[in-house]
Amino acid sequence: MRRYILKRVAHAVFIMWLVATTVFFGLRAIPGGPVAAMLGQESTPEAKQALRDQLGLNDPWYVQYGDWMVDLVTFDFGQSLTTSQPVADLVMQAAPRTVSIGAVAVVVGLSVAIPAGIVSATRKREPVDYLATVAAFLGLSMPAFFVGILLALIFGVWLDLLPVFGYTPLAEGVGPWFESILLPGIAVGLPYGAVVMRMMRSSLLEVLDEPYMKTALAKGVSSRVRLYKHALQNALIPVVTVAGIQLALVLVGSVTVELVFGIQGLGRLLVDSMLDRNYPVTQVVILLVSAVLVFTNLAVDLAYTAIDPRIRYGSESA
Numbered sequence: 001m002r003r004y005i006l007k008r009v010a011h012a013v014f015i016m017w018l019v020a021t022t023v024f025f026g027l028r029a030i031p032g033g034p035v036a037a038m039l040g041q042e043s044t045p046e047a048k049q050a051l052r053d054q055l056g057l058n059d060p061w062y063v064q065y066g067d068w069m070v071d072l073v074t075f076d077f078g079q080s081l082t083t084s085q086p087v088a089d090l091v092m093q094a095a096p097r098t099v100s101i102g103a104v105a106v107v108v109g110l111s112v113a114i115p116a117g118i119v120s121a122t123r124k125r126e127p128v129d130y131l132a133t134v135a136a137f138l139g140l141s142m143p144a145f146f147v148g149i150l151l152a153l154i155f156g157v158w159l160d161l162l163p164v165f166g167y168t169p170l171a172e173g174v175g176p177w178f179e180s181i182l183l184p185g186i187a188v189g190l191p192y193g194a195v196v197m198r199m200m201r202s203s204l205l206e207v208l209d210e211p212y213m214k215t216a217l218a219k220g221v222s223s224r225v226r227l228y229k230h231a232l233q234n235a236l237i238p239v240v241t242v243a244g245i246q247l248a249l250v251l252v253g254s255v256t257v258e259l260v261f262g263i264q265g266l267g268r269l270l271v272d273s274m275l276d277r278n279y280p281v282t283q284v285v286i287l288l289v290s291a292v293l294v295f296t297n298l299a300v301d302l303a304y305t306a307i308d309p310r311i312r313y314g315s316e317s318a
Contacts, residue, residue, distance in 0.1 A: 008301065012294045019290045023283050024068055025061075033057070034081045034277040055081060068283070078280040080273075087280050090269060091288065097167050098265035100177070101257065102250045104185025109193030109250075110243065116193075117200025117239075122227065124205065132197065139194025144253030148187035148260040155183060165262040184261045188253040192246055199242045204235040244300030251289055 035051050052058045056067070071078060077087035120132040156164030162183055168176040207213065208231055216226050255267030266285055273281035 005302070008298050012298060015294050016287065016291060020068070020072060020283070020287055021065075023286050024065055027277070027279055027282060028061070030277070032277060034279060036277070038082060038276075072287075077284045080281050081278050082276050087284050090281060091266070091284060094264060094266045094269045095288075096170070097181075097263050098251075098254050098258070098267060100167075100170075100181045101184045101188060101254050101263070101265065102247075104181055105187075105189035105192055105250050105253070106247070108186055108189030109196060112190075113193035113196035114200055114239075117197045118204060118227075118232070120197070120201045121204035121208065132201070136194045136197045139190045140198070142191065143256070144188045144191050145256035145260050147190055148184060148257045151183045151187055152260065167263045167265075180263075184254070184257045184263060187257050187260075188250055191253060192250055195246050196239060196243050200235070200239050203238045204231060207231045207235045240300055244296050247293065247296050251292065 034055065035048050035057065039047055039051060049058075056064065059067075070076075075088075077091075079086055080090060083090075116132045116135075120129045123129050152164040155161045162179055164183065166180060168180040170177045213226060213231060216230060221230075251267075254265060255271065257263075258265040258267040259271070266288070270282065270285045270289075272278075273285065
């Protein structure tokens with residue numbers, strides 16, 4: 001197990017280096033640059049050249065790349081090219097907002113998806129199954145930003161129950177904070193929950209059709225014991241995989257939802273920095289999102305042993 005974890009962590013570090021390298025060269029391959037974004041197209045060549053010298057953009061690519069790698073190792077992420085603020089400060093200001101939305105989205109998605117998937121599978125071809133299936137397909141077909149617009153229109157404009165713009169920090173009170181992230185969290189969580197619900201249903205249906213489940217029925221094992229002790233434990237393994245991988249959906253959905261609700265989170269920060277060709281900020285935000293995805297996949301693999309103790313990571317699986 002320890003050997004497996006060490007190998008996976010080393011693999012994750014390699015992936016992060018690959019992402020950092022790709023982002024570094026990919027951003028600089030895009031036409032334009034921070035100088036044009038900061039000074040405009042009508043600035044003089046002399047002004048552009050002076051700003052490029054000031055920002056270190058005239059250094060050879062290998063010098064800039066080496067500086068970038070050293071900065072990553074030392075956790076010195078530099079300053080924003082447009083505001084001169086430390087990149088770490090900008091990320092620390094935006095991250096709690098995105099994390100708050102993501103946490104609500106995951107809680108909402110899983111709390112709806114798991115029970116709905118179980119009910120849909122155990123009542124196959126009944127009205128509740130058809131209702132859950134239709135709801136899941138609607139969730140899959142509607143992007144998070146569209147769901148956010150509908151929620152803002154219904155609960156913010158028509159009913160005037162919740163705020164639809166801005167973010168209230170947790171320091172100002174749990175109630176105002178929760179109200180400011182509830183609608184964005186639901187908007188991101190419903191499409192996420194639709195994916196998990198469909199996987200929960202299909203996985204549980206497959207397990208319920210296994211011969212050992214029919215044997216348990218023939219032996220007189222109660223339906224509750226068959227479902228929660230035997231079927232659900234095995235059915236959750238692919239569900240955990242999908243739920244972990246689909247966290248990317250939460251991160252991607254938060255970008256557009258933050259724009260809808262006017263929240264300055266990581267998604268909004270990433271979009272603004274890319275439009276401004278703000279290399280340091282863009283690189284760090286993309287790396288942070290990639291790190292969440294990579295290490296979430298690692299956590300999902302390790303969670304298998306908690307769900308099914310029969311699973312062991314030995315030298316063969318490593």
